[in-house]
Amino acid sequence: MTDDGKDEDGGAEAMLTVLFSEARATRPGPNAALLERIAADALAAQPHAAAVSGPQRAAGSVQGRLLRVGQAALARWEALAWPAGVAATVLAGVWLGGWADVNGFVSGAGFAQSGLALTLAQGLPGAAGWIGGY
Amino acid sequence: MALDADSPAGDADLLARYSAGDRAAALALTERLVPQALSVAQRLLGDRVEAEDVVQEAMLRLWTAAPGWRAGEARVSTWLYRVVVNLCTDRHRRKVPQPRDTLPDHPDGTPGQEARLQARARQAALQAALADLPDRQRQVVVLRDIEGLPNPDIAEIVGVSVQAVESLAARGRRGLKAALAGRRGELGFEDDG
Known part of the structure; x- marks a missing residue:
């Protein structure tokens, strides 16, 4: 390369240096509309937004289910009362039998063959129904 | 200078926070990354509107990639510029040559x-x-x-x-x-x- 060529290349290099410097100085800045669009995209695509609402919905579902169970139980109170009545009747019968045995009114074997046992056997189901609300 | 040269982990941290539901992190990342991404896109395309579209698309891809982002694999800014450059290449190849900007006739x-x-x-x-x-x-x-x-x-x-x-x-x-x-x-x- 000749000296003239070097000078010419040096001039071209200087020109590029100036042009690049001016380009850096005039970088375009983002406008508000672009930033808003990007922010909207970010919020729409944010994965945790769905993850957060998921557990919240799930928590609501558990509470809802418990509430519905409670409401159903109240609406069907007899469904709870019947087994409670049966249990109370059985306990009462056992207690009465034990009390009679201890106090010499009947022995276990004698009671089983007595008319009282027959009466209780016939009457207890009715009493259980009465106590249970049926 | 690279956009996050002073804090290469900063962008990745912001991206992780965004992925965890931090909205402010998204805004911070936007402010940090978009200006230079837009500058690159506009220089590569020579068109402001197209450059904005490219940057918005690139940022959307970043938001989408956030949940699977693995820190240390790539710098966020480098990844984003790669997407911008590729999108610009696609558009540049499809672009119909436009009349060059000229000086006004009567300054x-x-x-x-x-x-x-x-x-x-x-x-x-x-x-x-x-x-x-x-x-x-x-x-x-x-x-x-x-x-x-x-x-x-x-x-x-x-x-x-x-x-x-x-x-x-x-x-x-x-x-x-x-x-x-x-x-x-x-x-x-x-x-x-």
Whole structure:
């Protein structure tokens, strides 16, 4: 390369240096509309937004289910009362039998063959129904 | 200078916070990444509206990639610029050549006005010369000589070796000089040579 060529290349290099410097100085800045669009995209695509609402919905579902169970139980109170009545009747019968045995009114074997046992056997189901609300 | 050169982990941290539901992190990332991404896109495309579309698309891809982002694999800014460059390449190849920006026929002749017109003419000439470069050379020149990114980052963004970056930069600069050689006087550089 000749000296003239070097000078010419040096001039071209200087020109590029100036042009690049001016380009850096005039970088375009983002406008508000672009930033808003990007922010909207970010919020729409944010994965945790769905993850957060998921557990919240799930928590609501558990509470809802418990509430519905409670409401159903109240609406069907007899469904709870019947087994409670049966249990109370059985306990009462056992207690009465034990009390009679201890106090010499009947022995276990004698009671089983007595008319009282027959009466209780016939009457207890009715009493259980009465106590249970049926 | 690279956008997050001072805190390369900062962008990744913000992205993780965004992924965990932190809305402020998204805004912070936008403020940190978008200006330079937009500058790169506009230089590569020469069109503001298209550059904005590209940057919005690139950022959307970043938001989408956030949940699976693995810290340490790539810098967020480098990843984003790679997406921007690729999107610009796609658009540039589809683009129909537009009439080049020209000076107005009757400038008013005031010194301030002349200087602004001169500056505008220089940037238009640079943009036109950049547009005529092959894709890779244009990308390397923009990323290196205008955006000031280091060669290793450019190599990662463009997908070539560091040596190839140096070669592409040299060829790109030679191409620009050749394209602008006949316009030096018009652009006010005649006395500088």
